[in-house]
Amino acid sequence: QWTTSSILDEQVSRIREQIGDGKAICGLSGGVDSAVAAALVQRAIGDRLTCVFVDHGLLRSGERAQVERDYVAATGIRLVTVDARERFLNALAGVTDPEEKRKIIGREFIRVFEQAERDLKAEGDYKFLVQGTLYPDVVESGGGAGTANIKSHHNVGGLPDDLQFELVEPLRALFKDEVRRVGTELGLPETIVQRQPFPGPGLGIRIIGEVTQDRLDTLRQADAIAREELTLAGLDRQIWQCPVVLLADVRSVGVQGDGRTYGHPIVLRPVSSEDAMTADWTRLPYEVLERISTRITNEVAEVNRVVLDVTSKPPGTIEWE
Numbered sequence: 001q002w003t004t005s006s007i008l009d010e011q012v013s014r015i016r017e018q019i020g021d022g023k024a025i026c027g028l029s030g031g032v033d034s035a036v037a038a039a040l041v042q043r044a045i046g047d048r049l050t051c052v053f054v055d056h057g058l059l060r061s062g063e064r065a066q067v068e069r070d071y072v073a074a075t076g077i078r079l080v081t082v083d084a085r086e087r088f089l090n091a092l093a094g095v096t097d098p099e100e101k102r103k104i105i106g107r108e109f110i111r112v113f114e115q116a117e118r119d120l121k122a123e124g125d126y127k128f129l130v131q132g133t134l135y136p137d138v139v140e141s142g143g144g145a146g147t148a149n150i151k152s153h154h155n156v157g158g159l160p161d162d163l164q165f166e167l168v169e170p171l172r173a174l175f176k177d178e179v180r181r182v183g184t185e186l187g188l189p190e191t192i193v194q195r196q197p198f199p200g201p202g203l204g205i206r207i208i209g210e211v212t213q214d215r216l217d218t219l220r221q222a223d224a225i226a227r228e229e230l231t232l233a234g235l236d237r238q239i240w241q242c243p244v245v246l247l248a249d250v251r252s253v254g255v256q257g258d259g260r261t262y263g264h265p266i267v268l269r270p271v272s273s274e275d276a277m278t279a280d281w282t283r284l285p286y287e288v289l290e291r292i293s294t295r296i297t298n299e300v301a302e303v304n305r306v307v308l309d310v311t312s313k314p315p316g317t318i319e320w321e
C-alpha cells in the first residue's frame with residue numbers, strides 16, 4: 001500500500017543514491033510538478049541543488065514574480081533567474097506546427113540549463129538535471145508500452161538527442177493528485193500545491209499560428225482577465241484549469257463603437273479532470289462567462305469575439321496544440 005510518506009521516503013533515498021555527492025540543477029516553472037520535484041531533491045541533497053527559472057517570454061502575467069517571491073520564501077531554495085525571452089522568440093519565429101513548437105521549446109530549455117551549468121562551473125560539476133515529469137507526461141509523449149505519441153511534452157518527447165545531463169525525475173510514476181499530496185507532506189504552501197496546471201511550453205502552444213511578441217501580449221491580457229474573473233467567482237478549485245487560446249490565424253468581422261473590426265477570436269477552455277488523462281468541459285455559470293467575454297472584448301485590442309470550447313477529452317485534448 002502506497003502512502004504519501006512512504007513515496008516521499010522512498011524517493012528521497014533513491015535521489016540520494018542517484019546523485020551521491022554530486023550537484024543538480026532543477027528547472028522551476030512555477031507549477032506544482034517542478035516545485036514538488038525541487039523540494040524533494042532539496043530534502044535529499046540540500047544546498048547542492050540550484051534551481052533555474054527560465055523566463056521564456058511565454059509566461060502568464062505575474063508568474064515570474066510569484067516564483068521569485070512565494071517559492072523561495074517557502075523553501076529557502078537557491079534560485080537563478082534567466083531572461084531567455086529573446087532566445088525563445090527567435091527560435092519560434094515562423095513556426096506554426098504544434099509538434100515543432102514543442103520540440104523547439106524543449107530544446108531551448110535544455111540549452112538554457114546548459115548555459116546555467118557553465119555559469120556555475122566554478123562551484124563544481126552540475127551533472128544532474130531535475131525535472132517534474134509526471135506519469136501522464138510520459139504516456140502522452142509515447143513513452144509507455146503500447147502508447148501512441150499524442151503530443152511531445154516539452155520535458156519528455158521534446159528533449160534534444162544530444163542531452164548531456166543525467167535526468168532525475170522523482171515524480172515519473174505519479175499522477176497529479178499524488179504529487180499534490182507529496183507537496184503538502186513536504187510542507188509546501190497551498191498557493192503552490194493547489195495551483196492549476198500550466199504547461200511548460202506556456203502560451204507558446206496557446207497561440208494557434210506563429211508566436212510573436214504582439215500575439216503574446218494580446219493573449220496574456222485575455223488570460224489575465226479570465227483568471228481574475230474565475231478567481232473572483234470562487235471557481236478555482238472547481239476547475240482543473242482553463243486554457244485561454246488565441247486563434248491568431250483566424251479573423252472575424254465585428255462591430256465595436258461605431259466601426260467595423262476585423263479581429264481575432266479568443267477561446268475559453270475550462271475543464272474538469274482527475275488526472276488530465278481524460279477531462280470534461282466545465283459548465284461555468286453564464287454570468288461568469290458573460291463577464292469574461294465583455295471584459296476581454298472591451299479591454300483587449302485585436303480581440304472581437306470570445307468562444308467557449310465544449311469538447312471533452314477525448315476526443316479533444318486539453319490544450320489546443
Ligand code: XMP
Pocket residue numbers: 102140151152153154155197198199200201241276277313316317318319320321
Ligand atoms: P493535454 O493537452 O495533453 O494536456 O490534454 C494534459 C495536461 O498536461 C498539460 N500539458 C503539458 N505540461 N509540458 C507540461 O509541463 C507540456 O509539454 C504539456 N502539454 C500539455 C496540460 O496543460 C494539461 O494539464
